[in-house]
Amino acid sequence: MPETAVKRSAVTAAKIRTVIAVALLTAFVVAAALGPYVAPYDPLAPAPLEALKAPSLSHAFGTDAYGRDILSRVLVATRLDLIIAFAAVLIALTIGTALGAFAGWAGGWPDRIIGRIIDTIMAFPLFVLAVGVAAGLGNSISSVIVATAIVNLPFYARQARSDVSRQRKAAYVEAAALAGFSPVLIVLLQILPNIAPPLMVQSSLNLGWAILNAAGLSFIGLGVRAPQAEWGIMVSDGAANIFSGEWWMFIFPGAALMIAILTFSLCGDALRDLLDPKRR
Amino acid sequence: MTAPPADPTLISIRGLTIRFGSDAARPPTVDGVDLDIRPGEFVALVGESGSGKSLTAHTLAGILDPAAKLSAERLEVAGIDVLADGWDQLRGRKVGIVFQNSRAALNPIRSIGRQLADVFKAHGTASGSAIAPAVVAALTDVRIPDPKRRISAYPGELSGGMCQRVMLAIALAGNPSLLVADEPTTGLDVTTQSAILALLLERARARRMAAILITHDLELARAYAERIIVMQAGQIVEDAPAAALFANPRHPYSALLIAATPARARSVDGLSGIPGQTPDLDATTPACRFANRCGRAEPRCRTEFPPLRIEVDGHGFHCWRPL
């Protein structure tokens, strides 16, 4: 295939990917915003007479063990899952970048101490850390957010530290110092715009993992508690019913999880293409 | 009227054109260069960035970027018809090349003695037990002090000037008839620069080797070369004996370039820049690529590239309205 034709098809594929990513993201955001208002049934109200019904016209995704409509619950859970994911990633991004930037700029002891802290965090698997946080802060959604944030922090810290440390010696940074910029302003106004792209791309990908983290934690009973609707906890409930044949209980929340993660992954790719220095 | 050169030419090029990219409508980077060099001649190819001087020199050395598309009516280097027979015979054998950043051109994990030995073996200039003394002789030739001890030195242990000398030794190891030096002293200290160039000149004379010095520094060209070829935006604009070029530049670009050289100016006011910039290569590029920056341009300059005019002493130029 001639060179130009190959390039064009690659660009088209990227464009299609971006369109799909944006469309899906919009769908999720709309679902999060409007879920509670458009859900056909009350996601929390039990209806024992309707329990364990397969998908039908009246219940598109079927019902669970308490007779609650799964479609409604999946819709409403969108808001909770997205909030957990965004909150966790936002905390990880800001605190991680701040720590890393400080370590990268200051060097010496601050760099070493922060490095040890990051290494320590990385030594803990998510679930162990989450249980520890839950033990300390109580078993609530905040604990899930905090635990997820802590676990995702190291990437931002390392990326920021390495980028800031390198840019610190750049001539444009010295030029800003010559003009009287203080170190804090240099890092924020001069360096950050140049190191933002990988951080932003990672945030997007991170959102997918954060949702999975949150779902995993509620699967094992941390954070979200019944009767709240959350994809992870719904999969957990559904897992109990796999062998009794009520497949719809875990498939639909599971699919929602999967599509959400895919969406953020695609968004990350699209963002990477957008921020590609060659295109700017 | 010019008589054909008395000696057979070492290099004879007609219509050298080099393009990049697949757009045939785009003007070529090097635009129809004609060049003759005689054995033993020391020529400087002078130009600013974008002049095409490096591309032309790399063509002579047979190391043109594979992505470049070359075409020419004639391309004979050291008796080899490159268009017919290809580059293999040329590289390293008839033509030696010295680059700008010598330390980058040397293998950092091989001692300089071994690198020289490799070259001797590859060209069959020496073999077996004759190699070691040949290496020492080569290092002595380029004035490296204490050569017997230095053969085990690694490039990282040597200064920039020393590496350049080693590069020269490697270039000379194949006994070439032409030496191409592409900005060999740019980035080196002035004192090192003068030593290296003096060495280059001396070696070229001793071996009766032709040499082409590519440089952006007109003063350097004048100090070391007999003949200076001035290139601008891929075209040769003037080709004259060094002293004649400075005494009486015929092409407006050459005159402006001379006037821009600090060494020639008495005061800052005496310095002059050249208006405009090297032109982009597209549909608007004029036939003489200096036309849009030239104070003497006439409509003909934009539509037809002036043919070569040669005056006394072989002072040649391409200009419809020479100075």
Added chain:
Amino acid sequence: MSSLLEVTGLRKLFPAGHGAKLHAVDDVDFDLAEGESLGVIGESGSGKSTIARLIARLADPTAGRIRFEGRDIGAIPSRKFAGDVARKSIQLVFQSAGDSLNPAYSAARNIVVGFGSIRLNSESREWAASLAGEVGLAPELLDRRPHQLSGGQQARVGIARALACEPRLLILDEPTAPLDVSVQATVLKLIDGIRRKRRLSLVFVSHDLDVVRLMCDRVMVLYLGRVAEIGPVGEVLSAPRHPYTRALIASAPGSATPAQLPGEATSPIDPAPNACLFANRCTNAVPECALRRPQLVDVGSSHRAACLRL
């Protein structure tokens, strides 16, 4: 007239492993009067760029004093100097202009950095445009990013940013080295014009004798971190007294008295404190040159050279 800048005993040492020290700047003294232009000439390893950075307070001296407008600014650590009242009065034009511009910002915003901010409101935009005019930068280039500008245009933006700080002292570290000859000529003329119009004092670091001859009133020749010769540029270049200065002049292409400088420079790591470091390459050397470090002696009107044979 008191000097704008007084440098005494300036030293800068870098660790070179195992307790050894690299003497980048080794006891340098010089003054700069207001409105004067001092050229700093030297080859690689001479310490000229280090001196530029020390005076610009981007680095801290190991020893010595830097007095600017009567105040010892060398004593203020470089990381604290950003807030000092003298900070904006001393500015530096970098060798690689492209690197000295923030790649994420337009030329206009880069110039505005010189005002201490990155905000482009109508007021700062107007100032940026007037500075662009002063440095000969076409207004339509103001919205371009550095990588979209040519070398000469980048150099102009760098100069504009330095001027935005309203400096009294402008240090230029080989500002035209990477530029084509014709572009260099234009930029040098620009710098000279700005210097005269704004009555700036210049420290012009270069490896090129001719550039210094054109741009400077006085010149200081450095060798391995020490001052070899200092004096009025015309006098130093026409009647050099230090053998190294003579060698530099002789090495320039087209020199009337061409000659090569033999040997190699001695190591700047832990150099002999009581010896002339040029002795191993000097045609004038005598045994005493290895026993005493030459001090600067007067050889003309405000012309001094450090050689035992004078």
